[in-house]
Amino acid sequence: MDTVTLQNVSKSYGKNVPPALQDVSFSVKKGELFGLIGPDGAGKSTIFRILTTLLLSDKGTATVAGYDVVKNYHEIRSCVGYMPGKFSLYQDLTIEENLHFFATLFGTTVEANYALIKDIYEQIAPFKDRRAGKLSGGMKQKLALCCALVHRPEVLFLDEPTTGVDAVSRKEFWEMLQRLKQEGITIVVSTPYMDEASLCERIALIQTGQILSIDTPANIIKAYPGKLYALRAPKVYLLLKDTRQYEGMAQCYAAGDTLHLSFKDEAKDHPAGLLSWLESKGHKGVSIEEITPDIEDCFIAKTSIHE
């Protein structure tokens, strides 16, 4: 049975603003690590707020752990862990006090489920008497995760846990999630960082309140329409400006130290044609090769189709 389901969920925050969610449906299997991948304003937080029973949808139904989010909100609240995007613990309580507070709130003790949070809590334990408001971003993030886990939830909802966090700490955080998954906890996590998508079992790409696609990262990459090429040259920005002028170009954009591009009609437009055209424009040392797209390429392809 699916642990989380959403069916045709829509939500609007007012008449004069575009809807936050439009007819969103997806489901998460028991024990799955599921990622909601999309930029700010995509509707990720609204989905979390509906699933954690903090917000009512306008249309559609949703269930968590077999409970309906409207009828059985009480049951849901005691079996989920939720880490909102904004730090929401008590700033004037210490690390230890916050943890005990949340354990008590859920009718349990820190000791009862200590094994689950041990690895994470030990990293902040040396500062357990420090007030939460005085902690650095990384420590706040770890404490919030401990508090969301202290009652051993069936489902863990993490809203952008790695936003604004540096690349090294982000990697560590994902390693923690893999360990929690092994404990059998179903995890729904959102992120604006496309490179984190590959760390999830299945993902939903989401933009302006609509799901663009749902599948495993590998299948989403396999479904990329057409061929993608990487173009290299010493003067990347000039190359980008010129390549965009090329007639047969469908899309061309910067990707790290290369340009990624696709052609409108692969039968007619091809790499050799582009290369000689670029040479006539005075570019030297240009090389091109076909590459496997990553999730960000797939996202860009999907969003430009939508436009």
Next chain:
Amino acid sequence: MSEKAIVCKDLTKRFGDFFAVNHISFDVDQGEIFGFLGANGAGKTTAMRMLCGLSYPTSGEASVAGYNVFKQQEDIKRNIGYMSQKFSLYESLTVRENIRFYGGVYGLSDKQLKEKGDELITKLGMEKEAKMMVGSLPLGWKQKLAFSVAIIHQPRIVFLDEPTGGVDPVTRRQFWDLIYDAADSGITVFVTTHYMDEAEYCNRISVMVDGRIDALDTPANLKQQFEAASMNEVFYALARTAKRSAD
């Protein structure tokens, strides 16, 4: 203006016995796009605050746009632009009002405000949105407007503190087009980011570790030096050596 936009020698900020910024030295050329990287807590924000004239260094020397960070903080503030993802525009003012407000703060005359405002709105194609509250605009538009407002007074340098956090991939690239345009027009761009692909777009990059600058070069040279395929790998190699507690 061939002189350096930023000159920094042994710049240090100490809080008690904690060296938030520990003797950093570097120069940034006029018109250069300079990426200022480092893990959370490495000292980037503290360094940036000193360079923007918001905090006095403990020791060392630095000049920004030709002005001394100890003695000429107000001159620095007038000659730089600043934008961050966290704070940029007033959501409850319209597009036009934000332009007037920031332009006014940066010292533009009424006549300049009108001209620059029109020019900016046309350039961004926001004629229809000029009278709309900024809060009702999509994030990508806000970011582009915030950047344009931060350089409305043609500063010599613009400081961008994680300008593209949370922005969708297409808008993120459009934002970088604006950065390149600004650099082409001679404005120095000093930018922090957690997106390592964006590090590749910079002319040169510095990486801070525990308050020091442990690496500074072009992306290509850094990758060669660390035998890495991407800036991501370079960053891991450096940030892993950090001794300070995470963040």
